[in-house]
Amino acid sequence: MKKYLFCIAIFSLIFGCNSDKKDYAADESVSKEVVIADAADTSAAPKIIKTADMRFRVKDVQDTKEKLSSTIKAQGGTVAEFSINSSIQESDKVKYSTDSLKEITSYRKEGLVIAKIPSEKLDDFINTIARMAVFVDNQAMKMDDQSIAYLANKLKAQNRAEALNTINQTAKRKGNNVETSLYIKDDYVDKKIENMDIDDRVKFSTITLNFYQDNTVKTLIVGNDNLSDYKPGFFKRLGLNMLEGWKFFKEIILALSTLWMFIVLGLAVFFGIRYYLRSKKV
Template identity: 60%
Template sequence: MKRIIVVLALAAGLFGCQNEKRDKSVASTEEIRIAEMADTVATEKIVKTADIRFRVKDVQQTKENLSKRIKAEGGTIAEFSTESIIQETQKVKLSADSLKEITAYRTEGYLVAKVPSERLDDFTNTIAKMALFVDRQSMKLDDQSLMYLANKLKADNREDAVSRINKLATKKSPNVETSLLIKDDYVDKKIQNLLIDSRVKYSTITLNFYQDNTIKTMTIANDNVYDYKPGFANRLWLSITNGWTIFKEIILGIANLWMLIIVGLALFFIIRYFVTKDKKARDLATKNWANNNQS
C-alpha cells in the first residue's frame, strides 16, 4: 500500500512538473511573439499633427495657393471656410435718395488639410514663407505603436478564439452568439488599426489665416424715410388743405346727428322754462314776505 502511494506521488509530481514546463513554454513563446511584433511595429506608428496661425495679404488668394500646394504634395483639403467680421460701419449722406456706406471688416480663413507625413515639415516651412507674420506654429507627435500592437494582438486572439468556438459550436449552441460578439470586437480592432495607419500615412494640419482690416465703400439707397418727405412750404400748404378737409368732415358728421341736436335743444328750452318759472315763484314769495313784514 505504501509503495502504491509513493508511486502515485512521484507520478503526480512528474506530471505537475511537465505541466509547469508546458505553461512556461507557452508563456515564453507568447512573450517571444509579442517581442517580435513589437520590434516591427514600435518605430512605425507615429501620428503627426500641426497647427499654424498666420497673417496674409489676401485670404482668398492664399486659399487658392494653399489648395494648389496641397494637391502638389499629394494631400487633400478636409475642411475650409472664410468669414468677414465687421469692425465698424458708417453711412454718409450723398443725396436725398442715396448714402455712401463705409465698412471696416476683417477677413479670416480656416483650412484643415491632410498631407503625407514625410512632407509635413517641408509643407509647414512653405506656409511660413507665404505668411506676412506667423502668430503661432506648433507640431505634435503622438506615438500609437503600443496601441496598434495591442489591437493587433487582441485581434489575433479573437480570431483564434472564434476558430476554436466554431469547431465546438452547433446551431443550437449559445457559443454561436458569443462567436458573433467576438467577431464584432475583432472587426473593431482591425478598423482601429486601419485608422491609425491612415493617420500615420497622412498628417492633419490646421491653418488659421487672416488679413489686415479692409475698408470698402459702396453707394446704397437712403433708408431714412424722413428724407423723402416734401419741403416745408409744400407740407404747410398740404397741412392747411388737410385741415379744411377735416373741418368739412366734422360738419358732415354733425349733420348726420341732426336728430340729437333737435332733442338737445328741446331739453335745453324745457329745463330753461322750469328754471325760470321756479325763479319767478321764489321772487314772488320773497316779495310777499317783505310786504307782510312792513305792514
Template identity: 60%
Template sequence: MMKKYLFFAVISIAIWSCNSSNKMESADTTEALNEGSADTVSSDKIIKTADMRFRVKDVQAVKEKLSNSIKEEGGMVVEFTVQSNIMRTEKTKYSTDSLLELTSYRKEGQVVAKVPSDKLDDFTNKVVKMAVFVDQQSLKLDDQSMNYLSNALKNRNRVEAVQQLNKHANKKSNNVETALEIKDDYVDKKIQNQTIDSHVKYSTITLNFYQDNTVQKLVVGNDDLYDYRPAFLNRFWLGIQNGWVIFKEFILILTNLWVLILLAGAGYFVFRHYRRKRKMIGA
C-alpha cells in the same frame, strides 16, 4: 450513370468549399499572428496634429495657394471656409437720391487638410512664408503604439479562441454564436488599427488665417423719404397756394351755414333788445 456523375460533382464542390474556408481561416490566422508580433509594431505609431493661426495680405489668394501646396505634398483638403465679418457700417449722403455706404469688415479663412506626416514640417515652412505675421503655431503628438499593440495581441487571442471553438464545436453548444461575436470583435479591433495607421500616415493640420480690416465703398439708393421733398421756396409757394384753397373752402362752408348764421344774428338782437328794456324798467 448520370446520377453517379452528379453525386461526384456535389462531393467535389463540398470539398472545394471546405478547402476555401480553411484557406481563408488560415490566412486570417497568419495575418493575426503576424500583426500580433512585436516586429509589426516596432515603429512608433505617433499621430501628429498641427494648428496655425496667421495674418495674410489676401485671404482668397492664400486659400488658393494653400490648396495647391497641399496637393503638391500629396495631401488633400478636408474642409475650408471663407467668411467676412462686418465690424462697422455707416451711410453718408452722396446725392439727393443716393448714399455712400462705408463698410469695415474682416475677412477670415479656415482650411483643414491631411498632409503626409513625413512632409508636415516642409509644408508648415511653406505656410509660414505665406504669412505676414504668425499669431500661433502648435504641434501635438499622440503616441498610439500601445493601443495598436494591444489591439493586435487581442486579435491574436481571438483567432486562437475561434480555432479552439471550432475543434470542439457540436450542434448542441452555442460555439457558433460565440465564434461570431469573437470575429466581430476581431474586425472592430482591426479597423481601429487601420484607422491608427491612416492617422499616422497622414497628419491633420488646421489653418486659420485672416487679413487686416478692409473698408468697402458702395453707392446705394437713398431710402430717406424726407430728402425727396421739394426745395424750400417751392414748398413756401405751394403753402401759400394751399392756404388760399383752404380759405376759399372755409368761405364755402360758411355759405352752406347761412341759416344758422341768420338765426344766431337774430337771437343776438333779440337778447340785446330784451336787456335794454329790462334796464329801462329798473330805472
C-alpha cells in the same frame, strides 16, 4: 520468469523517460516560436501620429485659400474642411445725395483650412505655408506614439481569431454559441478598424491652418431710407402751403354760399333790431 518481468519494467522506464524528453523539447520549441513571434510583433515599425497647427496673417484671405488648395494638392494631400468668415467691426452711413447714402463698413475676414498631408512631407509643407504669411502668430506640431496601442490591438485581434477557431471546433460537439461568437467577431472587427484608423493617421498628418487679413474698408452707395430727407425745400414748401391755404379759403367760401338764406335772414334781423332801437330813442 522474474528476470523477464524485471527486464520489461526497465525497458518501459527508459522508453517513458525518452518520451518525456521529446515532449519537453517540443514544448520548448513551441515556446521559442511564440517568443520569436512576439519579438517580431514588438519590433514592428513605430506608429507616430503627427498633428500641426498654424495661425498667420496674410494679405488676402481668398487668394491665400486658393494657393493653399493648390499647394495641398501638389503635396499629395487633401482638404478635409475649409471656411471663410467676415465679421463687421464698424459700419456707418453718410449722406451722399437726396435719395442715396454712402455706406462705409470696416470688416475682418478670416479663413480656416484643415488638411491631410503625407507625414513625410509635413515639415516641407509647413515651411511653404510660412513663406505665404505676412507673419506667423504661432505654429506647433505634436507627435503621438501609438505603437503600443497598435500592437495591443493586433495581439487582441489574433487572440479573437484563435478564440473563434476554438469555438468553431467545439461547436460541432457542444452546440454553437452564437452570442459569444458574434461578440468576439465584432470585437475583432473593432480592433482591425482601430488599427486601420491608426495606419491612416500615421500615413497622413492633420494640419489646422487659421489665417486672417487686416481690417478692410468697403464703401457702397445705397438708397436713402430716411423718409424725411425726401421732403421739398423751405420755399417750395412755403409756396405749396400758400396754394393749399387758398384752396382751403375757397372751400370755406363755397361752404358759406350754401347758407346764403340764413345770412340774409340774419342781416335782416340785425338791421331790424337796430332800426327799432333808434326809433324808440327818438
